[in-house]
Amino acid sequence: MAVGLHDFPLIPEIKGVRIGVAEAGIKKPNKKDVVIFEFCEGASVTGVFTQNAFCAAPVRICQKHLGQAGSRYLLINTGNANAGTGRSGLETAMKTCDELAAKTGVKVESILPFSTGVIGEPLPVDKIIAAIPNALANLSGDNWQAAGVGIMTTDTLPKGSVRTFEFEGRSYTVAGISKGAGMIRPNMATMLGYVCSDIAMEVGVLQAILKDVVNRSFNRITVDSDTSTNDSCIAVATGVAGNSVVTSVDEPLAKAFIAAFTEVMQELAHAIVRDGEGATKFVTVEVVGAAEVADATKTAFEIAHSPLVKTALFASDPNWGRILAVVGRAGVVGLDVDKVQLHINGFEIARNGGRSPDYLEEHGKQAMAPQEIHIVLDLGMGDASDIVWTTDFSHEYVTINAEYRT
Amino acid sequence: MAVGLHDFPLIPEIKGVRIGVAEAGIKKPNKKDVVIFEFCEGASVTGVFTQNAFCAAPVRICQKHLGQAGSRYLLINTGNANAGTGRSGLETAMKTCDELAAKTGVKVESILPFSTGVIGEPLPVDKIIAAIPNALANLSGDNWQAAGVGIMTTDTLPKGSVRTFEFEGRSYTVAGISKGAGMIRPNMATMLGYVCSDIAMEVGVLQAILKDVVNRSFNRITVDSDTSTNDSCIAVATGVAGNSVVTSVDEPLAKAFIAAFTEVMQELAHAIVRDGEGATKFVTVEVVGAAEVADATKTAFEIAHSPLVKTALFASDPNWGRILAVVGRAGVVGLDVDKVQLHINGFEIARNGGRSPDYLEEHGKQAMAPQEIHIVLDLGMGDASDIVWTTDFSHEYVTINAEYRT
Numbered sequence: 001m002a003v004g005l006h007d008f009p010l011i012p013e014i015k016g017v018r019i020g021v022a023e024a025g026i027k028k029p030n031k032k033d034v035v036i037f038e039f040c041e042g043a044s045v046t047g048v049f050t051q052n053a054f055c056a057a058p059v060r061i062c063q064k065h066l067g068q069a070g071s072r073y074l075l076i077n078t079g080n081a082n083a084g085t086g087r088s089g090l091e092t093a094m095k096t097c098d099e100l101a102a103k104t105g106v107k108v109e110s111i112l113p114f115s116t117g118v119i120g121e122p123l124p125v126d127k128i129i130a131a132i133p134n135a136l137a138n139l140s141g142d143n144w145q146a147a148g149v150g151i152m153t154t155d156t157l158p159k160g161s162v163r164t165f166e167f168e169g170r171s172y173t174v175a176g177i178s179k180g181a182g183m184i185r186p187n188m189a190t191m192l193g194y195v196c197s198d199i200a201m202e203v204g205v206l207q208a209i210l211k212d213v214v215n216r217s218f219n220r221i222t223v224d225s226d227t228s229t230n231d232s233c234i235a236v237a238t239g240v241a242g243n244s245v246v247t248s249v250d251e252p253l254a255k256a257f258i259a260a261f262t263e264v265m266q267e268l269a270h271a272i273v274r275d276g277e278g279a280t281k282f283v284t285v286e287v288v289g290a291a292e293v294a295d296a297t298k299t300a301f302e303i304a305h306s307p308l309v310k311t312a313l314f315a316s317d318p319n320w321g322r323i324l325a326v327v328g329r330a331g332v333v334g335l336d337v338d339k340v341q342l343h344i345n346g347f348e349i350a351r352n353g354g355r356s357p358d359y360l361e362e363h364g365k366q367a368m369a370p371q372e373i374h375i376v377l378d379l380g381m382g383d384a385s386d387i388v389w390t391t392d393f394s395h396e397y398v399t400i401n402a403e404y405r406t
Numbered sequence: 407m408a409v410g411l412h413d414f415p416l417i418p419e420i421k422g423v424r425i426g427v428a429e430a431g432i433k434k435p436n437k438k439d440v441v442i443f444e445f446c447e448g449a450s451v452t453g454v455f456t457q458n459a460f461c462a463a464p465v466r467i468c469q470k471h472l473g474q475a476g477s478r479y480l481l482i483n484t485g486n487a488n489a490g491t492g493r494s495g496l497e498t499a500m501k502t503c504d505e506l507a508a509k510t511g512v513k514v515e516s517i518l519p520f521s522t523g524v525i526g527e528p529l530p531v532d533k534i535i536a537a538i539p540n541a542l543a544n545l546s547g548d549n550w551q552a553a554g555v556g557i558m559t560t561d562t563l564p565k566g567s568v569r570t571f572e573f574e575g576r577s578y579t580v581a582g583i584s585k586g587a588g589m590i591r592p593n594m595a596t597m598l599g600y601v602c603s604d605i606a607m608e609v610g611v612l613q614a615i616l617k618d619v620v621n622r623s624f625n626r627i628t629v630d631s632d633t634s635t636n637d638s639c640i641a642v643a644t645g646v647a648g649n650s651v652v653t654s655v656d657e658p659l660a661k662a663f664i665a666a667f668t669e670v671m672q673e674l675a676h677a678i679v680r681d682g683e684g685a686t687k688f689v690t691v692e693v694v695g696a697a698e699v700a701d702a703t704k705t706a707f708e709i710a711h712s713p714l715v716k717t718a719l720f721a722s723d724p725n726w727g728r729i730l731a732v733v734g735r736a737g738v739v740g741l742d743v744d745k746v747q748l749h750i751n752g753f754e755i756a757r758n759g760g761r762s763p764d765y766l767e768e769h770g771k772q773a774m775a776p777q778e779i780h781i782v783l784d785l786g787m788g789d790a791s792d793i794v795w796t797t798d799f800s801h802e803y804v805t806i807n808a809e810y811r812t
Contacts, residue, residue, distance in 0.1 A: 053741045054734025054759070086744070119727025120761055159458045183714060183731065194503035206529025224713040226728070227735040258512075307630040307713070308589055308807055315808035321525025322632070324490045325589065328460025329633040335459045338492065353460070354492025355526055393713075398801050401714055 002157050003239040003282040003371050008148055011175045013141030016040035017196045017239025020138035021150045024131035027079030035150040036135040037074035043238045044203035045071035048214050050231035056083035057093045058113040065277055069109035075100050078153050082115040082123040083229035092123040099129045114231050116153055116192055146353045151179040151192050154400055159271035164262040167253050172199050172241050174260045178268035182277040184223035184230050193233040193268055199257055200239035201246040208236045208249055208259055217265035221389045223276035273389045280399030281313050282372050288385040289378040295332045296386035301328040310393030318364025320349045339380030362365040408563050409688040409777050411680040414554055417568045417581045419547030422446035422644025423602045426544035427556045430537035432530055433485030441556040442541040443480035449644045450609035451477035456618050456637035463499045464519040475515035481506050484559050488529040488567030489520040489635035494641035496528040505535045522636050523559055524596055554728050557585040557598050560806055565677035569666040573659050578605050578647050580666045584674035588683040590629035599639040599674055605663055606645035607652040614655055615664055616641045627795045629682035631711040638781035679795045687719050688778050694791040695784040701738045702792035708736040716799030724770025726755045745786030
C-alpha cells in the first residue's frame with residue numbers, strides 16, 4: 001500500500017562497513033530479525049535519539065556507550081522494543097551487548113543496541129544471544145538490502161537510499177536504511193535510521209551535521225503524531241575514502257557531503273511516510289508567510305495530525321474548510337484570518353480567509369485526486385516557513401493498529 | 407453506534423422558554439433543520455464560544471450581540487456552518503437575524519444566530535428566511551426533543567438532560583440539549599449546547615458559573631482533537647420561578663443551582679462523547695499524582711488524542727505500552743518514569759514505570775473488554791489531577807469522515 005516508494009536501490013559496498021543478519025525467531029517465523037553492523041576501527045559514529053521520557057532500555061544504553069569508546073558494532077532486533085520494561089529491560093539489553101563483545105573481542109562500550117517492536121514485553125534475550133554467531137558469520141559488505149528487510153516491523157517494503165559524489169578527484173558514497181510506519185512523529189530522530197559514508201570526518205563535525213539535517217528530514221515527518229520510545233538515528237563515517245579528515249562544517253568537502261547526506265536522509269524520511277501505516281497519499285504540508293519559523297512548524301504539524309484533514313485526504317474530498325479550522329486552532333499569535341491563503345496542488349482554494357472567488361468544486365476535486373498532495377498555506381504574516389511530510393488516515397490504519405499485537 | 411447513551415429524557419416546560427422547529431431543506435430532505443428558542447423579557451442569557459481563530463460568522467455576531475440588548479431569540483440552523491466564509495458570511499448571518507427581528511418586533515441585537523454543518527460553503531440564506539415563519543408558528547414549551555433532533559448533524563441520537571431541585575420550598579428546573587459527534591475538542595464551549603433554567607439570577611453570576619462548569623464538562627471532552635469553528639454554549643435563566651434574584655455565586659441557592667447545572671452540563675458533554683463518530687467505547691482518562699493541574703490536563707488529553715491508544719481501545723487490546731509511550735512524550739517537566747503507575751478498570755497494569763509484577767495478559771483483556779473504560783494514570787509527582795472523557799477510534803470514524811460531504 002506504499003505510496004510511490006521505489007524499489008530498494010543498489011547500494012555498493014562502503015569500505016569499513018560490514019553487515020550480517022540472522023533469524024532469532026523473536027516474533028515471526030522465517031524472519032531475519034537480528035541485524036549486526038560492523039565498523040572499522042577509527043570510524044566516526046554518532047547518533048540522535050528519541051526525546052520520549054519513556055525511552056527504551058537500548059536507547060539509554062546507546063546514549064551511555066556513545067563517546068565512552070569507539071563504536072564498533074550495532075546490534076539490532078525487531079519484534080520487541082524493550083521499552084516500558086523498567087530495570088530488567090536494561091539488564092537484558094546489556095546481556096546481549098556483553099555476548100557480542102565477548103564474541104568479537106571489543107569492549108562492551110563499543111556495542112550499541114537497538115530494539116523495535118511491541119512495547120512492554122520482556123526482551124527474549126536467549127533467542128537474541130543464540131542468533132549472534134550466525135549474524136557474525138554472515139557479515140559482508142553487500143548486505144544492505146538484507147538489513148533493510150531485517151529491521152522492518154509493520155513496514156511493507158525495505159527503505160534504502162544512496163548517493164555518490166566526487167570531490168577533488170576522489171569519490172565518496174553515502175548510504176542508509178530506515179524503518180518505521182506507525183508511531184511516527186520523530187522528535188530528534190526516527191524510528192530506526194542508519195546512514196554510513198566512507199568519508200573521513202571528525203565525530204563532532206558529523207554530529208553537528210546530523211543534528212542539523214535530522215531537523216530537515218526525520219524530524220519533519222509524521223504519520224500518526226505518536227513519538228516512539230525507540231527512535232534512533234545513527235551516522236557513520238568510516239574514513240576509508242582516504243581524504244584528509246574533515247574538521248569543520250565550513251570546509252568545501254563538508255558542504256558537498258552535507259548535500260548528499262541531506263538527500264539520503266530526506267529520501268529515507270520520505271520513505272517512512274510513503275510506507276506509513278495504511279497510507280494512500282504522500283502529503284507535503286508547506287506553511288509560508290509565518291512571522292516565525294516556530295509558527296510555521298506548529299501549524300504544519302497541526303494540519304498533518306488532524307484526523308479530519310487526514311480522512312478527507314483519504315477520501316480525496318476537497319473538504320478544505322477542515323484545513324482552515326485547524327489553522328484557527330493552531331495557536332498562532334496575532335493571526336489575521338482574513339489574510340490566510342490556501343493552495344492545493346497549484347489550485348487556489350481560499351483567499352482572504354474565505355473560499356476563493358474563482359473556486360469551483362471541480363478544482364477541489366482535481367487538486368485532491370492525485371496520490372501526491374502539496375498543500376501550501378500562507379499565513380500572510382511574514383517570511384518564515386517550514387515543511388512537514390505526512391500521510392492520510394485510512395481504514396487500513398485502523399485495521400493495522402487494532403490488530404498489531406494479535 | 408452510541409455507547410450507553412440513554413433515551414432523550416422527558417423535559418418539562420420551563421417557564422419563559424418556548425421552542426419552534428421548521429424544515430428549511432438546507433442539506434437533507436425531511437429534516438427540521440431550523441430551530442428557534444424564544445425567551446421571556448428580562449431573562450438572563452450568557453454564552454461561551456469557540457477559541458478557534460477561524461470562528462464562524464454567527465459566533466462573531468453572538469459575541470457582539472450579547473450584552474448589547476437583552477437576548478430574546480436564538481436562531482439555529484444545521485447543514486451549513488457558515489464558517490470560512492469571510493465577509494459575506496457575516497452579511498448572510500445578519501440577514502437572517504434582521505428577518506427574525508422584523509417578524510418578532512425585537513431589536514436585531516436581541517437575536518443570537520448559530521450554524522453547524524459543512525465549513526466553507528455559502529449560507530443558503532433564502533431557505534432559512536423562508537423557514538422562519540413556520541418555526542415561529544411552532545413555538546411551544548414542549549419542543550425540547552424536537553429541538554434536540556433539529557440540531558443534530560452526524561449525531562445518531564438527540565442529547566438532552568434535565569434536573570429539578572427544591573430550595574426553601576420552591577422547585578427549580580435545569581434542562582438542556584447538545585449536539586456534536588465529530589470535530590470535538592471544545593475550547594471554551596461545545597459544538598452546540600443550550601441549557602435553560604427558570605431560576606432568577608443576575609447575568610454576571612450566570613456567566614461566572616457557566617465559565618467554571620464548562621471547564622469541568624464540555625472543555626474536558628474530546629473525540630478527535632479538532633476544535634470546531636462553531637462551538638457555542640448558551641445558558642439561560644428565565645427568572646420565572648419567582649425567587650429573589652441570585653446576585654452571588656456564594657449564596658446557598660447558587661450552590662444548589664451549580665450542583666444541578668453541573669450534572670446537566672456533564673451529562674450533555676458525556677452524551678457527545680457517547681455518540682462520538684464511530685464510538686464503540688466511552689473512556690474516562692484520569693491523571694492523578696501530578697505536580698500541577700496543567701500537567702494532568704495535558705497528559706490526559708495527549709492520551710485521549712493518541713491514534714494508537716484509540717485504535718487499541720477499539721480492538722479491546724491491552725496494548726498498554728502505547729499509553730506509557732504517550733506519557734513519555736507529553737512534555738511533563740521533571741517526570742520520573744520509574745514512579746509512573748497505570749490502572750485500567752481497577753486492574754494494576756504498570757508499576758514503577760514497567761509492567762506490574764502481578765500483571766497477566768488475562769487481566770489486561772478483562773480490563774479492556776467493557777464498553778466503559780476507566781484509565782487511571784498516576785504520575786507520582788504530587789496531588790494535582792484532572793479528568794478527560796473520550797472515545798476509541800474505529801473503522802466507522804474513517805467511514806463517516808471520508809464520506810461526510812458526499
